Amino acid sequence: MLTERGEVLADLQELLFANGRSGDHRSVLLVLQGMDTAGKGGIVRHVGGLVDPQGLSIKGFGKPTPEELEHDFLWRIRKAVPPAGRIGIFDRSHYEDVLPVRVHNLVPQSEWEGRYATINEFEDDLVATGTTIVKCALVVSKEEQRTRLAERLDRPDKYWKFNPADIDERPFWNDYLAAYHAIFDRCDSDTAPWYVVPANKKWFSRLAICELLISALESLDLEWPKADFDIDAQKKRLAESV
Numbered sequence: 001m002l003t004e005r006g007e008v009l010a011d012l013q014e015l016l017f018a019n020g021r022s023g024d025h026r027s028v029l030l031v032l033q034g035m036d037t038a039g040k041g042g043i044v045r046h047v048g049g050l051v052d053p054q055g056l057s058i059k060g061f062g063k064p065t066p067e068e069l070e071h072d073f074l075w076r077i078r079k080a081v082p083p084a085g086r087i088g089i090f091d092r093s094h095y096e097d098v099l100p101v102r103v104h105n106l107v108p109q110s111e112w113e114g115r116y117a118t119i120n121e122f123e124d125d126l127v128a129t130g131t132t133i134v135k136c137a138l139v140v141s142k143e144e145q146r147t148r149l150a151e152r153l154d155r156p157d158k159y160w161k162f163n164p165a166d167i168d169e170r171p172f173w174n175d176y177l178a179a180y181h182a183i184f185d186r187c188d189s190d191t192a193p194w195y196v197v198p199a200n201k202k203w204f205s206r207l208a209i210c211e212l213l214i215s216a217l218e219s220l221d222l223e224w225p226k227a228d229f230d231i232d233a234q235k236k237r238l239a240e241s242v
Contacts, residue, residue, distance in 0.1 A: 002207050006050030009210055012217035013087055015224065017055040020085010022225035026130040027082040028216050030209070031093045033183075034138030035176060036166040037148040038199045039206075040091050043138070046206050047213070048089055057082040060091035073097040073115065074122055081126065087213070088131075094119055095183055102182070103175045116186040123192040132216045133192040136209055137180060138199040142173055 016028065032040045048056055059080040068076045074094055082088025098119070102112050123133055140148075149166060152158040169176075188194045195212060199205040 002046070002050075002203070002210060005207065005210050005214065006047075009047075009214050009217070010051045012214060012222075013051040013055050015222045016087065016217060016220070017052070017085045018225055019222055020083070022228075024222075024225075025084045026132070026220055027084055027086050027088060028132045028134065028213065028220075029082055029088040029090065029126065030213060031090045031095070031133065031135040032138065033093060033095050033099070033136070033180075034199060035140055035145060035173075036163070036169065037145045038138035038140040039202050040138060042202055043136075043206060043209055044089055044091055047210050048087075050210070051087065055086055057086045057088040058091070059088070061093055061096055074118065077122075081131065084130070094122070095187075098183060099176065099179045102179045103172050116183070119187055120189065123187075123189070127191045132220065134209075134212050134216050135192060135194045136197050136212065137184075137194060138197050138205055140199045142170070144200045145170070 016026070019026070032043055034040050044058060048058060057080070061076065061080075064073075064076065077090075077094045080088070080090070098112055098115050101107055102109075126133060149162065152162040184194050184196070195208075197205050197208050
């Protein structure tokens, strides 16, 4: 089913890309958040991989670099916003600054509390300038996370994916749930909604997000760009060419 729907997604993505090449300023941004092992990378690979890579703009956000820390928290995000005609995918995002930052008190509460409103203003501006935002929180159970971490420790081909810090975060599970509830309560809007996607079954989360992207692209009501040249004249030139 994902393969079948992927063909629909690929056609719509090509339509978006063609319009972008023809002056249309619109784009789509998929924001992926989730606990470690929730499958964000799998979404990038298996859903993003369904479309032409030239129409994708993919960015992962990890721990800020020293240069990024010298700027406001949205500085690195603004640089990664997808250009016209592209589907952008954020593997983690600006919400890192109100999730782990909040859980571990990396900045004073007075600072991270103000970021919800700043994020809303940022997303409102993106939507106003033509970016359709699809925000997905991949929700994996604590037991399923344990299973996936154990698999990484049992398979040599998965060692590279294992991070001991993922175990360190497990005692903060309820704190993270509270932080996620806060972004749903304070940063969900009609123009930039949050979608909570069950992620214990990878096939389901991938298919669900594929459908959300299809819906977002269909909502743009795009048509193929009209030719900006005389079609008959070009057919004649081609026929007469050597």
